[in-house]
Amino acid sequence: FKSKAMLSLISCYKRMWPRSVKIILIIAVLAIIAVVAKHELTVEPLVNNSVISTILSRLNFLETENEQLKESISTLENTKKKYLDTKFLTENDRKRILVTGGAGFVGSHLVDKLMMMGHEVTVVDNFFTGRKRNVEHWIGHENFELIHHDVISPLFIEVDQIYHLACPASPPHYMYNPVKTIKTSSMGTMNMLGLAKRVRATMLLASTSEIYGDPEEHPQKETYWGHVNPIGPRACYDEGKRVAETMCYAYSSQDKVDVRVARIFNTFGPRMHMQDGRVVSNFILQSLQNEPITIYGNGEQTRSFQYVTDLVNGLIALMNSKVNTPVNIGNPEEHTISEFATLIRNLTKSKSEIVHKATPTDDPRKRKPDITKAKTSLGWEPVVELETGLKKTIAYFKAELEQESGNQ
Numbered sequence: 001f002k003s004k005a006m007l008s009l010i011s012c013y014k015r016m017w018p019r020s021v022k023i024i025l026i027i028a029v030l031a032i033i034a035v036v037a038k039h040e041l042t043v044e045p046l047v048n049n050s051v052i053s054t055i056l057s058r059l060n061f062l063e064t065e066n067e068q069l070k071e072s073i074s075t076l077e078n079t080k081k082k083y084l085d086t087k088f089l090t091e092n093d094r095k096r097i098l099v100t101g102g103a104g105f106v107g108s109h110l111v112d113k114l115m116m117m118g119h120e121v122t123v124v125d126n127f128f129t130g131r132k133r134n135v136e137h138w139i140g141h142e143n144f145e146l147i148h149h150d151v152i153s154p155l156f157i158e159v160d161q162i163y164h165l166a167c168p169a170s171p172p173h174y175m176y177n178p179v180k181t182i183k184t185s186s187m188g189t190m191n192m193l194g195l196a197k198r199v200r201a202t203m204l205l206a207s208t209s210e211i212y213g214d215p216e217e218h219p220q221k222e223t224y225w226g227h228v229n230p231i232g233p234r235a236c237y238d239e240g241k242r243v244a245e246t247m248c249y250a251y252s253s254q255d256k257v258d259v260r261v262a263r264i265f266n267t268f269g270p271r272m273h274m275q276d277g278r279v280v281s282n283f284i285l286q287s288l289q290n291e292p293i294t295i296y297g298n299g300e301q302t303r304s305f306q307y308v309t310d311l312v313n314g315l316i317a318l319m320n321s322k323v324n325t326p327v328n329i330g331n332p333e334e335h336t337i338s339e340f341a342t343l344i345r346n347l348t349k350s351k352s353e354i355v356h357k358a359t360p361t362d363d364p365r366k367r368k369p370d371i372t373k374a375k376t377s378l379g380w381e382p383v384v385e386l387e388t389g390l391k392k393t394i395a396y397f398k399a400e401l402e403q404e405s406g407n408q
C-alpha cells in the first residue's frame with residue numbers, strides 16, 4: 001500500500017508542475033543543502049593563530065639549534081688531534097727514549113724532533129720551569145707519554161736512551177732555590193745514571209758552558225778545566241753540573257754505563273719562558289714593550305748564541321755517535337751584550353732606551369765555544385743565522401704578549 005501511495009504522489013507531482021519550476025525547485029534544494037553543508041563543515045579552528053606562530057617560531061629555533069650543533073660537530077671533527085708528521089719506524093729501529101725536563105724550552109724541541117723521527121718518547125718533568133703547553137701537541141699520541149715526576153726521586157721504566165736535561169738553566173731560576181738546583185744536578189743525575197745502568201741505556205747529560213766558569217782560556221776547548229768559584233751564587237749550577245759530569249765518568253768506568261756529555265753554550269728560541277730572565281728573552285720582551293733594555297754592567301762581556309734547533313741536532317748527533325767524552329755544542333759567533341741589545345732593538349723597531357745595571361757576581365766576562373770536536377767527530381755545526389733565529393723568537397714572544405693581553 002505504501003509504495004503504491006508513493007508512486008501515485010510522484011505521478012501527481014509530475015503532472016502538477018511544469019518542467020522549469022521543477023528545475024528551479026531542484027536548484028533551490030541544492031542551494032539549501034550547500035548552505036547547510038558549509039555551515040556543518042566550518043568547524044572552529046582547533047588552535048588559534050598565536051599558538052600556531054609559537055609552534056612555528058619554536059620550529060625555527062630548533063632548526064637553528066640543529067644547524068649550530070651540526071657546525072660544532074664538524075668543527076670538533078676538524079680540530080681532532082692532528083699531530084705533526086711522524087715517520088714510521090720498525091720495532092728494530094724504534095727506540096724508547098726518556099727525556100727528563102722534556103717539557104722545558106730545549107727539552108720540548110728535542111721531543112718534537114725525536115717524535116717526528118718515529119721514536120717512542122717519555123717525558124719526565126716536575127714543571128718547575130717546564131710547561132705542559134710546550135708538549136701538549138703530542139698528548140694522546142701513541143708514541144708519547146708525559147710523566148709528572150721529579151728526578152730527585154728514582155724512576156723505574158724501561159728505555160734505550162736517556163736525554164737528561166732536567167734542571168733550571170737560567171741564572172735567576174737556578175739561583176732561586178740553590179739547594180734544589182744542586183740536588184737536581186747531583187741526585188737527579190745519580191738517579192738517571194742508576195736507571196741507565198739497570199736497563200743498559202745510553203745516557204746523555206745536558207752539561208753547560210758554565211762548567212768553564214769565568215774562563216781564562218778563549219775560546220773554550222773541551223780540554224779546558226775551567227775557572228769556577230765553588231762558593232759563589234752560580235756554584236749551585238756550575239758546580240752541580242761539574243759533579244754531574246764527574247758522576248757520568250764514575251758510572252762509565254765503574255759500571256760500564258754508556259755516557260754522552262754535551263756542554264751546551266747559550267741557546268735561544270721560541271718556548272723560552274716569559275720570565276726566563278736570560279738576556280735574549282729579557283731584551284726581546286723589553287723591546288717589544290718599549291721598556292728600558294737592561295744591560296748588566298758595561299755591556300762589554302761577550303756571549304755566543306745558538307738557535308735551539310741547532311742544539312737539538314747536535315744533541316741527537318752526539319747521542320747516536322760513539323763519542324763518550326764531553327763535546328761543546330754551541331755557535332762560535334761571538335758578540336758583546338751591547339751589540340745584542342742594539343740588534344734586538346733594531347729588529348723589533350723598538351723605542352726602548354738602553355740602561356745599565358750592576359754586574360751580577362761572578363758573571364763570566366767572555367764565552368765562545370771551540371767546536372772543532374763537534375765538527376770533526378759528529379759532523380755537526382750550527383746552521384741557523386743569528387738574525388733568522390732572533391726573528392723567529394721575536395715572533396714567538398709577540399704572540400705570547402698578544403695572548404696575555406687578550407686574556408686580561
Ligand SMILES: O=c1ccn([C@@H]2O[C@H](COP(=O)(O)OP(=O)(O)O[C@H]3OC[C@@H](O)[C@H](O)[C@H]3O)[C@@H](O)[C@H]2O)c(=O)[nH]1
Binds near residue numbers: 209363364
Ligand atoms: O737582562 C739581562 C740579562 C742578562 N744580561 C747579561 O747577559 C749575559 C748573558 O746572561 P744570561 O743570563 O742570558 O746567560 P749566562 O751566559 O749568564 O748563563 C747561561 O749560560 C749558559 C747556559 O748553560 C745557561 O743557559 C745560562 O746559565 C750576562 O753577561 C748577563 O749579565 C744582561 O745584560 N741583561
